[in-house]
Amino acid sequence: MSRYAHIVDGIVAEIITLPDGVTPGKDVLTEEVAAALVAAQSDTVVGMTFDGKAFGPVPAMPLPPVPVVISDRQFGEGLWHDGLITFDEYIAFVGPGTIPPALLKILDTLADDDTGQPTPRKIAIGLVTGAKEYQRTNPLVDIVRDAQGWTTEQLDEHWRAWAAL
Template structure:
């Protein structure tokens, strides 16, 4: 059955049956064939479901998850991911970041990347990699979400 959708700020906030009231003060009413739902987006004459809300960002992921996610995201190669997990080899993209650190920070960073069994989202080296790679905070969060699901 056709319905009117009450749209405010581009979102469906209520639905009224087509044979119900045909006006509400200050609201945009849009007739639909019954597909849109409350919370859907209305833009340029088209209804669409809202983007899914991303899940929580894992605080910690294993080294396997971390390097696997980097490979899936094409930040390192699959061969580099396998070598990192098998032998502690540092992928080139991460070595470049380590080499750019001040001298006193290089050895601890090398030890961490080559020997860690887990990686923390809030570690300063993760932030250094983010900045060096020109990544946004959201992109790193998405990388950790991806890793957490592997």
């Protein structure tokens, strides 16, 4: 038996096994398909790459895109699932908008004063207290990421997981 890989756009699309003595493009298959066949080893599988000379591993699937927005409930539930806040804090957060102490501690690092005028801290507290959704691109998200010591990639992993809740 002869084993062939049918290559389409540099990827093994299928494995074809033919009896010995059967010639692709002559005895079976069209010449067009036969031109896209390459002798395959026993460990060649569908999905592998082929650069014209050698087979490569099956490419890793790309990560899904990071959601731009997650809801208030998804954000709170994600913080709870990850152990950053308690269940009671989660419920208070998504209900009346009570900021959990762990998150308030992060917001308390922002600039503030006693003038009653808008400051980064007051604006952030108003946003977090009243938000019904959180945008991944909001600068406050990166402030939380920095406070947790997460890389951008780690935050993206959390964001994807939280969006699925």
